[in-house]
Amino acid sequence: METKPPYYAVVFTTKRTSADAAGYVAMAQRMEELARRQPGFLGLDSARGDDGIGVTVSYWESEQAIRAWYLVAEHQEAQKLGKEKWYEWFQLRVCRVERARSFQQSQAAPF
């Protein structure tokens, strides 16, 4: 992701219930697919460990873009199901990215 700060990040930390694992995976994939099509979407990082705790960070050009994604009807349904059955708890934080840097291991030449 080459965007220069400032931009926005939504940090979504969750603890999964044990309910409906297959349904959850399908929903999560669908939400990522939908988010990628939204105006102002910049990227997404996501990981979940064996303890059921996951951290998903999505990046957006503006707070308006985050609001528009929040209001997408299919996303609102997913939010409702999240509270009803998928998450034991979650924390959601909207952040302004002030500085960013990255590192890439240099690779040996392939020949």
Add this chain to the structure above:
Amino acid sequence: METKPPYYAVVFTTKRTSADAAGYVAMAQRMEELARRQPGFLGLDSARGDDGIGVTVSYWESEQAIRAWYLVAEHQEAQKLGKEKWYEWFQLRVCRVERARSFQQSQAAPF
């Protein structure tokens, strides 16, 4: 974590190499232990999936607190080893948390 925004978050997204798994786990635990003792530390969320991608978000009262943690000698050694052997790549973002909310599944009474 009950702190009210604004506060700061460091989003650290990493891809592990396959090198020195035991050493990596010991280092990660030690860094968490040290970070928790730093002035201005508020909390930490972390997850790594089977694909080797991890997202760790640490929360801090101020940018000064982040800078002070960055400069802790043992942390600087870990940063050096991270580039030398533990991470294929990483991205580091310093963010200002603007808004936060949380959800907790209501529990049935235990009797």
